[in-house]
Amino acid sequence: MERRTIGAAALEVGAIGLGCMPMSWAYTASQRSGENSVRAVHAALDSGASLLDTADMYGPFTNELLVGRVLKERRADAFVSTKCGLLVGEQHIVANGRPGYVKRACDASLRRLQTDVIDLYQLHRADPEVPIEETWGAMAELVAAGKVRALGLCAVGARAQRRVGAGMHDATVRQLERVQQVFPVSCVQAELSVWSPEALEALVPWCASRGVGFLAAMPLGNGFLSGTLTPGQGFEPEDMRARHPRFTAEMMAANQPIVAGLRRVARRHGERVTAAQVALAWLLAQGPHVVPVPGTKRERWAVENCAAAEVMLTREDLAEIAELPPARGSWD
Numbered sequence: 001m002e003r004r005t006i007g008a009a010a011l012e013v014g015a016i017g018l019g020c021m022p023m024s025w026a027y028t029a030s031q032r033s034g035e036n037s038v039r040a041v042h043a044a045l046d047s048g049a050s051l052l053d054t055a056d057m058y059g060p061f062t063n064e065l066l067v068g069r070v071l072k073e074r075r076a077d078a079f080v081s082t083k084c085g086l087l088v089g090e091q092h093i094v095a096n097g098r099p100g101y102v103k104r105a106c107d108a109s110l111r112r113l114q115t116d117v118i119d120l121y122q123l124h125r126a127d128p129e130v131p132i133e134e135t136w137g138a139m140a141e142l143v144a145a146g147k148v149r150a151l152g153l154c155a156v157g158a159r160a161q162r163r164v165g166a167g168m169h170d171a172t173v174r175q176l177e178r179v180q181q182v183f184p185v186s187c188v189q190a191e192l193s194v195w196s197p198e199a200l201e202a203l204v205p206w207c208a209s210r211g212v213g214f215l216a217a218m219p220l221g222n223g224f225l226s227g228t229l230t231p232g233q234g235f236e237p238e239d240m241r242a243r244h245p246r247f248t249a250e251m252m253a254a255n256q257p258i259v260a261g262l263r264r265v266a267r268r269h270g271e272r273v274t275a276a277q278v279a280l281a282w283l284l285a286q287g288p289h290v291v292p293v294p295g296t297k298r299e300r301w302a303v304e305n306c307a308a309a310e311v312m313l314t315r316e317d318l319a320e321i322a323e324l325p326p327a328r329g330s331w332d
Contacts, residue, residue: 195246
């Protein structure tokens, strides 16, 4: 698998990463299995996906513990990315960007991950009650202490602003400009996929112009772009898609032409190429600094996702994907 560089720290990762969140957070709780997830992580590493993306809030904490089981054996094979800044309660999630908390959170993540250094430490969300420069300064001190190698920022949640259209990442760009004055940003993580391309308007170009890496979160549209979901199938109560405006039965049916278009492109590349692989290849075509981070908890999908790096889309393929209808949600 080709290698890509994560921003200011010039850290190399595989072209496609592995999002570990579904293994213990946000998706189909009844299908979670620690052993299956560990096998999926090993399979991803064996297939060249060195970047493992997790966070202390996933679980909370259990996701890092799971990744730590693999790192104990294969630390040299992995590029470890985790996040801080969000606290999970029984019915709510709150931001905490206080410098003291950030430093304690890092130490706790290091213990759970069973490693002495985190390759990429990301601020999950800024605390509205703490100047982001103070939070970022504390994270920079972790780099100076040798506990962290590089810093990244996750984009401000933009899904609720989707109706507004362009400019939904303006708040993130303003945050980036501020923290860049304190310590270099190596990476930005935000949602980006065929059905959620908004980050291409400002965020991806901002990263490209400054040599900053871009981690494409939810690159398969929460599983929809894989073509494996059926309209009206329903989701478990804790599954984030149960409340997602694009996952009502009506909207899943309305958005099927997007999957059909990806399948048409896939067929031109061979019988074994899938819609999901085309969706990931589309992301790789957006720039050498873009690294998709598809999430999965199954070995089969981890291997398939990594193989997407071998799918080379043509200009005709990209033009056809560009003409696919925009995704619809229940607000449309």
